Amino acid sequence: MCNEVPTTTARMEALFKRFYKPLYLYALTFLCDEEQAKDITGGVFQTVWEMLREGSLTPDDRQAVGFLYTTVRHRCLDKLRHDKAIDRYTRLQVGTTPLGTEEEVMEFEQRIQQVKEAIEQLPEPEKSILKCTYFRKMTYRETAEVLHTSVNMIHKRMSIVFKMMRKMLKEEYT
Helix, strand or coil, X not given: CCCCCCCHHHHHHHHHHHHHHHHHHHHXXXXXXXXXXXXXXXXXXXXXXXXXXXXXXXXXXXXXXXXHHHHHHHHHHHHHHHHHHHHHHXXXXXXXXXXXXXXXXXXXXXXXXXXXXXXXXXXHHHXXXXXXXXXXCCCHHHHHHHCXXXXXXXXXXXXXXXXXXXXXXXXXXX
C-alpha cells in the first residue's frame, strides 16, 4: 500500500531540497558572487530535471551526488573562463595590452579581422548568442530571455560556437 514508487517530480523535489544549499555554497566558493552561484546551481537542477524526465538519470543512483557536484564545478570553471576571456578582450579593445612594433600591431589587427570574419560565418542562432554574451556583455540568462530559449540551450550553443570558431581560426593559422 505505502510502497508506491515516487514520481519523477517528487524525486526531483527530494534531490532539490537535499542538495540545493550545499551545491549553492560549493558554487559560491568558486565564483564569490551569490547571483552567479544561484544561476549555476539552478541551471544544474534544470539539467538534472531534464535528465530525470528522459530517464537517463535516477536520483536513487549513487552517482547522482557526484554528477551534481561535478556539473556545478564544471559550470563554475566555464563561467570563470568566460569572464577571463571577456576581460582579456576588453583590455585589448581598450588598448591596455602593450603592442611593441608596427609589425605586431598589424598582425594583431589582422587577427582581429580574421575573428570578425569567422563570427560573420557562424550560423544565425550561434552568431546572435555570441554577440549577446560577448559584445553586449549579457549573462547567459539575459541572452536566453532575449532569444526566448533556455539557459541550458545557451550553454550548448556557446560550446558549439567555441568549437566552430576554433576550427575556423585554426585553419587561418595553419
